[in-house]
Amino acid sequence: MRRVLAVAGLLMLSAYGFAADRSSFGLEVSLRPGQAGFYVCEGQVKNLESGEVISAPRVTVKAGAPATAKTTSGDLVSVLKVSVEPGASMGTTELTVSKAGKVVASQKTALQLRRKDTMMMNSLQASPQAVMEESHRAWAEFVNGRSERAKALFSKQDDVSLGNPFGPFVRGWKDAEATMDRAAAIYKDGEVVGFETVSAYSAGELACYVENERYRAKIGGEPERSLVALRVTTVLRREDEGWKIVHRHADPITTQRPAKSVIQD
Secondary structure, eight states: OOOOOOBOSOEEEEEEOOOBTTBOEEEEEEEEEOSTTEEEEEEEEEETTTOOEEEOOEEEEETTBOEEEEEEETTEEEEEEEEEOTTSOEEEEEEEEEETTEEEEEEEEEEEOOBOSSOOOOGGGSSHHHHHHHHHHHHHHHTTTOOHHHHTTBOOSTTOEEEOTTSOOEESHHHHHHHHHHHHHHEEEEEEEEEEEEEEEEETTEEEEEEEEEEEEEETTOSSOEEEEEEEEEEEEEETTEEEEEEEEEESOOSOOOGGGGOOO
């Protein structure tokens, strides 16, 4: 089984920009290890006079594949660029704030990533239970419109499958990823109400979990938050990178329904 380097600690660099329209901006960037060889880079732009966080761009990047995130707040545009060298020894970040096309604050930093002396498998992939616990944290982000953390838990193989409450089953990573991105965009300002494990089973290279998931979120542009209740089946498989979700089925049937409810007109 391929081993994944565990990166010690959270690396953070902070810097400050210069005045723009009598406001000064504080720029902070952090780079930390994520799932399956990915790294999570988070930026934060603050108004130093009020202490208000103006924007917080976030991007997930894999070594050797640079990535960019862009956020807009009023007439300010924040762009976060990040790259990590293959072998995960060095990371480079650049956070830029522009107004009307003119750069008003920027920070570019090279980070030396420290490695533990002992190579080990990422603990988040070491067991089905660890993946499920991480998935609960990922779905909390999902109901706030962010799908990256959840997507990192899924197998990228052609036989991965997904069924969510908003459409039919899809198969293959390309369609599964697109489906998750569309579904996450439906949610806003969400929070976890609770997770209930109904049953769990593991044997050899496969594991299966049956759960009830409950959230509260704004859905489809609605101004008020509503309760979301889902019954969920998750199948995990041991792959070269560790345990991965190979199938997830979530639907809103969590209470008894009449027999005629299955009839389609």
